[in-house]
Amino acid sequence: MKIFTAEQIRSWDQFTIVHEPVSSVQLMERAAGAVAGWISEYCKNHKKLAVFCGNGNNGGDGLAVARMLYLKGFDVDVFVDDPKGKFSDDAAVNLKRLRDISGISVRKFNTSEDYSFDDKTIIVDALLGTGLSRPLGGDYRLLVEQLNKKENIRLSIDIPSGLPADGxxxxxxxxxxxxxxxxxxxxWKRSFLHPETGKYTGKVVVLDIGLSREYSGSEGTDYFVADDHLAGSVFRPRKEFSHKGNxxxxxxxxxxYGKLGAAVLATQSALKTGAGLTFTIAPACGYEILQSTCPEAMFIEGGKQFITGFEADEISTYGIGPGLGTDPETEKCLLHxxxxxxxxxxxxxxxxxxVAKKTENVxxxxxxxxxxxxxxxxxxxxGPTKDSFERLALARKxxxxxxxxxxLxxxxxxxxxPEVAVYYNITGNAGLAKGGSGxxxxGILTSLAAQGYSPEQACVxxxxxxxxxxxxxxxxxxxxxxxxxxxxDELGAVFKELNKWAAVSL
Incomplete structure (x- = not known):
């Protein structure tokens, strides 16, 4: 999946409006319908909504969502800055549609302080969208700070208000x-995928609202999401008449010594990922451990207590580093x-x-x-960077x-x-924050590269x-x-998924 900037997304909207064709207010209705459908499906235990709407198109989405969910049986209250204020054209249309329905109250933001937020109330944030270019200030900042203090579930439409889309x-x-x-x-928006900004999003759900496939197919970007579809397109099922040499x-x-578990984990994952032959070069002190825990792999002695030497051939793919240690002899051996x-x-x-000990080693x-x-x-x-955005920029360089x-x-x-394309992976969880995960x-990357996947394919x-x-x-x-x-242990289950997807796509 491609990741577009806020400006590209606005162009995507306009391209869809012109080429489908569809009016902008109809496109807003489509987006609101997707949101309302998700809420009605997944929030069945919460029938009360407090919808906070800005004056722009994000607010228009919220007004349309409020109308749709009220008609689905939800108890809905809407909050705006000023019901008589100036709204964007499409938001104004949806405000009128809302007012034509009796039963939905439209209140001012400042009345929310006295509003009864019971434990069944969901706060819906439709204050500001991707067009925001500066930090929140004034009344909007105070309102957001107030809403953040509530213990209710908070659900943002398109993007959490106050968060920039691109950084x-x-x-x-x-x-x-x-x-x-x-x-x-x-x-996805890039800000959803970095720790400094992604912490505001909670669980991200990307809703398909039918924007033009022609635009997304032709519009360029350097940023992508490594999702199930991309992984499935890279995966190559094993051919029936292949052998280990293939x-x-x-x-x-x-x-x-003392770090052999790392080599065991890397070896086991290389085996589970499907390499035809797997070898482990490790010190002699790990012989019994590796032979007993990884009997399918072959052991090559590279030293006594730590690695002091090894030979390379031209048909192997090498994964170097797990538990290697930094003994001077090991470092000398590696650099050589x-x-x-x-x-x-x-x-x-x-x-x-x-490698990092001397700048020229890279x-x-x-x-x-x-x-x-x-x-x-x-x-x-x-070298140091101030945050993950700057770190990524340096990594691209x-x-x-x-x-x-x-x-990274x-x-x-x-x-x-090397072409400075960036793929953000969206699988995984905080359970990987343990020694040994890396x-x-x-092992997985070494195995895939050995099997003939290109470096980019192996990484993705x-x-x-x-x-x-x-x-x-x-x-x-x-x-x-x-x-x-x-x-x-779960790698086999994932390969089953990949093979199933591959069979369906035939």
């Missing part, structure tokens, strides 16, 4: 509605390897920490390689400069290509696969109790 305000003290749900139209040779290089090795590989964890990373830093590792590699793929781990992990991802499918398995693990065990090994 974040320069003012760190900005205020936005803290939504429990955001019912957004047609596509599915590549994955080699995990990692482990040191990078100086003579030129094929793409996957670098994570202590491999990245070793140039040793082979072109088209995949690196998977978390924010602190990224900072060690490329470095991916292009070094001709590598950067998997976060709540919505970002995949950055080691699993390294691998990160999605990792997150989707984590979502299934959380359903079974909870985010708190799920373990990285539980995520590995």
């Amino acid at each position: 974040q305000h320069d003012d760190d003290d900005f205020v936005a509605v803290e939504a429990d749900y955001t019912l957004s139209f047609q596509c 599915h590549g040779k994955a080699v995990i290089i990692g482990g040191s 390897f990078l100086k003579k090795y030129s094929r793409p590989l996957i670098l994570d964890a202590d491999a990245l920490n070793t 140039k040793l990373i082979p072109e088209n390689s995949i690196i998977t830093p978390h924010p602190k590792e990224f900072e060690r590699l490329f 470095k991916a292009k400069e070094l001709n590598i793929y950067i998997v 781990k976060d709540h919505h992990t970002q995949i950055i290509t 080691d699993i991802l390294t 499918l691998g990160v999605w696969l990792h997150g989707r398995a984590a979502d299934l693990a959380a359903e079974k065990h909870s985010k708190e109790s799920m373990l990285p090994s539980d995520v590995i």
